[in-house]
Amino acid sequence: MTNTLLILPGDGIGPEVMAEVSRIIDWFGDKRGLKFDVSEDLVGGAAYDVHGVPLADATMARAQEVDAVLLGAVGGPKYDNLDFSVKPERGLLRLRKEMDLFANLRPAQCFDALADFSSLKRDVVAGLDIMIVRELTSGIYFGEPRGIFEENGERVGINTQRYTESEIDRVARSAFELARKRGNKVCSMEKANVMESGILWREVVQRVHDADYPDVELSHMYADAGGMQLCRWPKQFDVIVTDNLFGDLLSDVAAMLTGSLGMLPSASLGAPMANGRPKALYEPVHGSAPDIAGQGKANPIACILSFAMALRYSFDQGEEATRLEQAVEKVLADGVRTADLMQSEGTTPASTAQMGDAILAA
Amino acid sequence: MTNTLLILPGDGIGPEVMAEVSRIIDWFGDKRGLKFDVSEDLVGGAAYDVHGVPLADATMARAQEVDAVLLGAVGGPKYDNLDFSVKPERGLLRLRKEMDLFANLRPAQCFDALADFSSLKRDVVAGLDIMIVRELTSGIYFGEPRGIFEENGERVGINTQRYTESEIDRVARSAFELARKRGNKVCSMEKANVMESGILWREVVQRVHDADYPDVELSHMYADAGGMQLCRWPKQFDVIVTDNLFGDLLSDVAAMLTGSLGMLPSASLGAPMANGRPKALYEPVHGSAPDIAGQGKANPIACILSFAMALRYSFDQGEEATRLEQAVEKVLADGVRTADLMQSEGTTPASTAQMGDAILAA
Ligand SMILES: CC(C)[C@H](C(=O)O)[C@@H](O)C(=O)O
Ligand SMILES: CC(C)[C@H](C(=O)O)[C@@H](O)C(=O)O
Numbered sequence: 032m033t034n035t036l037l038i039l040p041g042d043g044i045g046p047e048v049m050a051e052v053s054r055i056i057d058w059f060g061d062k063r064g065l066k067f068d069v070s071e072d073l074v075g076g077a078a079y080d081v082h083g084v085p086l087a088d089a090t091m092a093r094a095q096e097v098d099a100v101l102l103g104a105v106g107g108p109k110y111d112n113l114d115f116s117v118k119p120e121r122g123l124l125r126l127r128k129e130m131d132l133f134a135n136l137r138p139a140q141c142f143d144a145l146a147d148f149s150s151l152k153r154d155v156v157a158g159l160d161i162m163i164v165r166e167l168t169s170g171i172y173f174g175e176p177r178g179i180f181e182e183n184g185e186r187v188g189i190n191t192q193r194y195t196e197s198e199i200d201r202v203a204r205s206a207f208e209l210a211r212k213r214g215n216k217v218c219s220m221e222k223a224n225v226m227e228s229g230i231l232w233r234e235v236v237q238r239v240h241d242a243d244y245p246d247v248e249l250s251h252m253y254a255d256a257g258g259m260q261l262c263r264w265p266k267q268f269d270v271i272v273t274d275n276l277f278g279d280l281l282s283d284v285a286a287m288l289t290g291s292l293g294m295l296p297s298a299s300l301g302a303p304m305a306n307g308r309p310k311a312l313y314e315p316v317h318g319s320a321p322d323i324a325g326q327g328k329a330n331p332i333a334c335i336l337s338f339a340m341a342l343r344y345s346f347d348q349g350e351e352a353t354r355l356e357q358a359v360e361k362v363l364a365d366g367v368r369t370a371d372l373m374q375s376e377g378t379t380p381a382s383t384a385q386m387g388d389a390i391l392a393a
Numbered sequence: 394m395t396n397t398l399l400i401l402p403g404d405g406i407g408p409e410v411m412a413e414v415s416r417i418i419d420w421f422g423d424k425r426g427l428k429f430d431v432s433e434d435l436v437g438g439a440a441y442d443v444h445g446v447p448l449a450d451a452t453m454a455r456a457q458e459v460d461a462v463l464l465g466a467v468g469g470p471k472y473d474n475l476d477f478s479v480k481p482e483r484g485l486l487r488l489r490k491e492m493d494l495f496a497n498l499r500p501a502q503c504f505d506a507l508a509d510f511s512s513l514k515r516d517v518v519a520g521l522d523i524m525i526v527r528e529l530t531s532g533i534y535f536g537e538p539r540g541i542f543e544e545n546g547e548r549v550g551i552n553t554q555r556y557t558e559s560e561i562d563r564v565a566r567s568a569f570e571l572a573r574k575r576g577n578k579v580c581s582m583e584k585a586n587v588m589e590s591g592i593l594w595r596e597v598v599q600r601v602h603d604a605d606y607p608d609v610e611l612s613h614m615y616a617d618a619g620g621m622q623l624c625r626w627p628k629q630f631d632v633i634v635t636d637n638l639f640g641d642l643l644s645d646v647a648a649m650l651t652g653s654l655g656m657l658p659s660a661s662l663g664a665p666m667a668n669g670r671p672k673a674l675y676e677p678v679h680g681s682a683p684d685i686a687g688q689g690k691a692n693p694i695a696c697i698l699s700f701a702m703a704l705r706y707s708f709d710q711g712e713e714a715t716r717l718e719q720a721v722e723k724v725l726a727d728g729v730r731t732a733d734l735m736q737s738e739g740t741t742p743a744s745t746a747q748m749g750d751a752i753l754a755a
Contacts, residue, residue: 106586115589115592118586120586120587124587150513150514150517150624150625150626151512151513151514151624152512152513152514155512171533171554171588172587172588174551177588177589178589179589179592179593182557185557185558185559186557186558186593187555187556187557187558187593188554188555188556188588188589188590188591188592188593188594189536189553189554189555189589189590190553190554190588190589190590191551191552191553191554192533192550192551192552192553192554193549193550193551194549194550195544195547195548195549196547196548196549197547222638222641224468224480224482225482225486225534225641226533226534226539226550226552227477227539227540227541227550227551227552228550228551228552229550230477230541230550231541231548231549231550232550254641254642255641255642255645256645256680258620258642258643258645258646258649259645259646259648259649259654261646262512262513262624262646262649262650263512263649264512276584276638277642279584279587279616279617280616280617280620280639280642280643281620281642283617283618283620283621284620284621284623284624284646286621287620287621287624287625288624292621318618
C-alpha cells in the first residue's frame with residue numbers, strides 16, 4: 032500500500048514549521064523504510080494570493096484522494112479585510128466540510144518539562160492528559176440560514192446551530208471508542224438548559240452510551256460549567272465530547288492551561304475510505320502567528336506531533352508514532368527550547384530548525 | 394423617592410444566602426436611614442412547585458414595577474427532567490427577556506486575601522479586576538427558529554443566533570461607558586472569522602467606538618483566543634464586551650480564574666424606567682449548588698455584593714456600596730472563611746450566618 036500525503040503549509044509560521052515536518056518525513060523514509068508519496072499545495076491566504084480563493088478546486092480534489100492532509104496554519108492581518116467568502120479560514124473550513132471530518136481530536140497534554148510554564152499551578156496541570164473530541168462539520172459553523180440581512184430598516188446577523196441525530200451519534204461513537212483506549216471516561220458538554228440543540232445532543236450521547244458503550248463512564252456538564260472545571264481541576268476529565276463551537280473555545284482554553292500551546296497537535300477524522308483508512312487532516316492547534324513568521328522563532332513541535340498523530344491514525348504506525356513522541360519528550364527533557372517556551376537555568380535556546388535538528392538526532 | 398426591591402431567593406442555596414442579604418438590607422434601613430420597600434416571591438423550581446411554572450405572571454408583573462430585583466439562584470437535580478418550557482432556568486430567562494436586561498455586568502475580581510486560592514499562579518491573578526459585559530437578551534438564547542424538528546426521518550436540534558445592529562449598538566455603549574469609569578479599555582470578542590453575526594458585531598462595535606467613544610481604547614479578539622488569553626494573562630483586559638453565549642462561557646472561566654467564585658456578583662441592566670432608574674436584576678454568578686443547600690455552608694458574599702451593585706447602579710448610592718464592599722474585604726482580611734474558601738493558619742471557619750454576622754459587624 033502506498034502512503035500518500037498532501038502538505039498544505041498555509042500562512043504565517045505554517046511554512047517554517049512544516050519544513051521541519053518534511054525533514055522528519057524524509058527521516059522515516061531513509062531510516063525506517065517508511066516511504067511517503069508527498070505532494071504540496073497552497074491553502075489560506077497563500078492560495079488566495081495565487082488563485083483568488085483560499086482553496087483551489089484542484090487542491091480540494093487532491094485532498095479527497097490522499098491518505099492524510101498535513102496543514103500548517105491559515106490567516107494573517109494581510110487578509111483581515113477580505114470578503115468573508117474568501118477569507119483564509121474558509122479554505123480550512125472547506126477542507127473540513129467537504130472531507131466530512133466530523134471528529135476533531137485535540138489532546139491537551141502537559142509536558143512534564145514545561146509544567147512550570149503554565150499560568151496554572153504545577154500540581155493542577157502536571158501530568159495532565161485529556162482528549163477533547165470536537166464535532167467539526169456541523170453546528171453553527173455550517174448551519175443555514177446564515178448571513179447579514181436587512182430587516183425592519185436595520186441589518187441583522189444570523190447564524191444557525193443545527194445538529195441531526197446522526198451527526199451527534201457518530202461523533203459520540205468516536206469519543207467512546209477513544210475513551211476505551213484511555214481512561215474509559217467521557218464527559219459530554221452542551222447547554223441543554225438553554226438550547227434545544229443541546230437537549231438533543233445530550234439525549235443522543237446518552238442513547239449511544241446505553242446501547243453500545245455501557246462500560247464507559249459517561250457524565251454530562253453544561254459547557255459554561257465545563258469551562259470552569261477545566262480551569263479549576265482539569266485532571267477530573269479523560270475524554271470530553273462537545274459541539275463545534277463549544278469545542279473551539281474549550282479546546283483553546285484546555286490547550287492554554289497546559290502551558291504547551293506551541294506543542295499541541297490535532298487530528299480531524301472522517302469516514303473510512305476505500306482502502307480502509309479514514310479521511311484525515313492533521314494540524315497544530317496554534318495559529319499562524321504572523322507576528323513571528325519568517326524569523327525562525329516558531330516552535331515546530333505541534334506540527335511534528337500532528338504528523339505523529341497521522342502515523343498513528345492514518346498509517347497504523349502506532350509504534351513509529353510513539354518513537355517520534357518520545358524523541359520530542361527527550362529533547363524537551365534535555366532543555367532544548369524555542370522562543371515560546373520558558374528558558375531557565377540549564378536550558379538551551381533553539382531556532383525552529385535547531386529544534387528540528389534536535390528531534391531528528393533524538 | 395421610595396426604593397422598591399423584589400427578592401427572589403429561588404432554589405438550592407438561594408434562600409440561605411438571600412437571608413443574609415435581607416439582614417444587610419435591614420441594617421441599611423436602621424443604621425443609615427436607607428429604607429427599602431421589600432417584597433419577596435418565588436422563581437425557578439420553587440415557583441414550579443407551587444405554580445407549575447418557573448415564574449408566575451404576577452411575579453413577572455411585580456418585577457417590571459420595582460427598582461431592582463435580587464435573585465438567588467435557580468435549578469437543581471429535582472427539576473432536571475422537567476419539560477424544557479418549565480425548567481427553572483426559563484424563569485430566569487423570562488425575567489431577563491421581558492425586562493429587556495440587555496447588559497449583564499460581571500466583574501471578575503480577585504480578592505487579595507484569596508489570591509492563593511486560585512488554580513492559577515498568584516502573580517497571574519492577584520489584583521485582577523476586569524469587567525465582562527455580556528449581551529443578555531438576544532443571540533442564540535432567544536433566536537427563532539428553535540426547537541427539535543423531524544427532518545428526513547430523523548430529529549434535528551436547531552437554535553438561531555441573531556443580532557440586530559441596535560442590539561449590538563446598545564450593549565457596546567454600556568461597555569464603553571463603563572470603561573470610561575475604569576481603565577478606559579474595551580476588548581470585544583466574537584468569531585467574525587467564522588460567523589456572519591460576529592462580522593456584524595465587530596463592525597457595529599467599531600462604529601459606535603469611532604462615532605462616540607474614540608477616547609476609549611478598543612480591540613477585537615476571536616472568542617476562542619479570548620478564552621486562551623483570559624487563562625494566560627487576564628490582567629491584559631479591562632472591560633470585555635461579548636455576546637450572550639460567549640459571555641456565558643467566558644465569564645464563567647474568568648470567574649473561576651479569580652478563585653473567588655462564591656464571591657462574584659452580577660448586575661443585569663436595561664433601559665431607564667419613568668423614575669430614571671434602569672430596569673435591573675442582581676444575582677450572584679454562582680449557581681444553586683444543590684449539593685450543599687440547606688447546610689449553612691454556602692458563601693453569602695456573592696449575593697451580598699450583588700446587593701452592593703444594586704446600591705450603586707439602581708439607587709445611586711455609590712458610597713454606601715463601597716462601604717459594604719469594604720466590610721466584605723475587611724472580613725476576608727480578618728480571615729473569616731466559609732467552607733468554599735481556603736482555610737489556612739489564622740483563618741476562622743464560618744457558617745453562612747456567621748459570615749453574615751461578621752460583615753454586619755464590620
Ligand atoms: C481558524 C478557525 C476557522 C478555526 C476554528 O474556528 O475552528 C480555529 O480557531 C480552530 O480552532 O481550528
Ligand atoms: C442558569 C443559566 C440559564 C444561565 C445562563 O446560561 O445564562 C447561567 O449559566 C448564567 O450564566 O447566568
